[in-house]
Amino acid sequence: MTKAEADAVIAEIVSGAEAIEVSISLLERRLADALAINVEGDVPPPFGLLRVVETLGLGPPHPDGISPLVLVEALIADLPSARTDTVAAQAAHRTSVSWEQKFETLASWFEAGEAVEKLLQPLRTRKRRIEAVSVQLLPTRRKFWAERCAWMAATLKEGAAEGDDTWCDFALVARDLVGQRPLAEIPLAARIAAATVEAFEQR
Numbered sequence: 314m315t316k317a318e319a320d321a322v323i324a325e326i327v328s329g330a331e332a333i334e335v336s337i338s339l340l341e342r343r344l345a346d347a348l349a350i351n352v353e354g355d356v357p358p359p360f361g362l363l364r365v366v367e368t369l370g371l372g373p374p375h376p377d378g379i380s381p382l383v384l385v386e387a388l389i390a391d392l393p394s395a396r397t398d399t400v401a402a403q404a405a406h407r408t409s410v411s412w413e414q415k416f417e418t419l420a421s422w423f424e425a426g427e428a429v430e431k432l433l434q435p436l437r438t439r440k441r442r443i444e445a446v447s448v449q450l451l452p453t454r455r456k457f458w459a460e461r462c463a464w465m466a467a468t469l470k471e472g473a474a475e476g477d478d479t480w481c482d483f484a485l486v487a488r489d490l491v492g493q494r495p496l497a498e499i500p501l502a503a504r505i506a507a508a509t510v511e512a513f514e515q516r
Contacts, residue, residue: 331418333472341371342379343464349378381459381491385484388466396481402489405482409501415479422461423508424450433513442513446506447496455490458505462487 314322326332344366351358366374389397413419424446432450436442451458462483469480486501496502 331416333468335468335471337369337371339467339471340369341374343467344371344374345377346379346464348374349376352376353378381456381463381487384463384467385488385491388463388470388484389481392481396478397485401481402485405485406489406498406500408479408482409486410504412501413504416465418465419504420508422458422505423512424454424505425509425512429509429513433510439510439514442510443506446509447502450509451496451502451506455496458501459487459490462490462501 348358350356362374395401428450429446432445433442436445466480466483466487469483473480486499489499490502
């Protein structure tokens with residue numbers, strides 16, 4: 314394969330995977346947080362991770378978790394209050410309705426597994442299943458989904474073009490997910506609930 318052919322293949326992979334160029338420091342921070350989650354859940358890291366770390370020339374990986382709220386506050390620390398207040402948060406929630414059309418990654422944002430099977434199997438209508446996920450399952454998973462939004466915000470911020478505040482919207486939604494805002498007022502939660510039921514019914 315020539316260099317031009319290799320570059321073309323890489324470009325195709327990057328495009329298909331919605332890859333975003335980030336700094337080594339963000340990669341190391343993300344890796345440390347992911348390893349902390351592995352340690353907490355007593356789950357080994359992915360096979361081949363050490364080879365990736367060595368190839369990139371990173372230092373020895375150490376678990377070091379960061380809460381989604383701390384991450385969000387660090388991301389938005391330099392923004393004016395008008396960009397992070399309750400009005401801005403409400404605007405972010407309205408914008409979140411269209412995220413799935415912009416980011417294919419969100420198609421994988423749904424719950425699955427034994428807990429979902431046990432919860433939804435006895436229910437016969439889509440409406441009751443969505444309600445069950447929203448009321449019984451998602452309240453226990455707020456931190457998990459806040460983490461997803463917070464890291465999405467951190468990733469998008471690094472590659473954001475001037476004037477593109479999508480990253481901030483993800484950060485504000487993450488802040489509300491980990492906060493006290495009712496899930497019924499968070500459109501992303503409704504989308505996750507609907508996607509969870511759809512995945513369950515198509516399994």
